[in-house]
Amino acid sequence: MIEPSGKRRVSKEDFVSRFPSALQQDKLAFDLLDDAQRTQNAEELQCALIVGFTFGFCVQHKDILVDLANAGWHHSHEDIVSALENWPSGETVDALFQATQRVPKYLEFDDNRALAVKAIWAIGKVPGALAEARLVELSRSHDSVLRMNAMKQLERRHREP
Numbered sequence: 001m002i003e004p005s006g007k008r009r010v011s012k013e014d015f016v017s018r019f020p021s022a023l024q025q026d027k028l029a030f031d032l033l034d035d036a037q038r039t040q041n042a043e044e045l046q047c048a049l050i051v052g053f054t055f056g057f058c059v060q061h062k063d064i065l066v067d068l069a070n071a072g073w074h075h076s077h078e079d080i081v082s083a084l085e086n087w088p089s090g091e092t093v094d095a096l097f098q099a100t101q102r103v104p105k106y107l108e109f110d111d112n113r114a115l116a117v118k119a120i121w122a123i124g125k126v127p128g129a130l131a132e133a134r135l136v137e138l139s140r141s142h143d144s145v146l147r148m149n150a151m152k153q154l155e156r157r158h159r160e161p
Helices: 012-018 020-039 042-055 059-068 077-084 090-101 114-124 129-139 144-159
Strands: none
Touching: 020 042, 020 059, 042 077, 059 077, 059 090, 077 090, 077 114, 090 114, 090 129, 114 129, 114 144, 129 144
């Protein structure tokens, strides 16, 4: 398929047929994430996340994504929070909670705290006492955005059977 820009668009199936060995056992996304983290290359990280979102993340990606969630050298925090929703566990809850506690310099303009809100909603999807405790803690925040979103998640959790 030719895009209006004149570039040829490649389907997932076509990509996989051209590079089948690269996608075995989710190795491509893992290797790209690992390389980006090791070199602290923000552009490589963005590419690795695109591959992960396109072809899927697996459990082997979790530890790298947890480490990247609060690293200060990149601008992909919201995408990483979205990826962490795949693993509802105590380890990811802590990383998501930490994402609510700081505002990266490149997001200082955002009064709506989109990163923190996304992290709160991700915490809200995690079952268990740790997620509940973190939401309660956030519901007592001095930051009204954090407080309101945490309260919404607590209400949602208590409504659902």
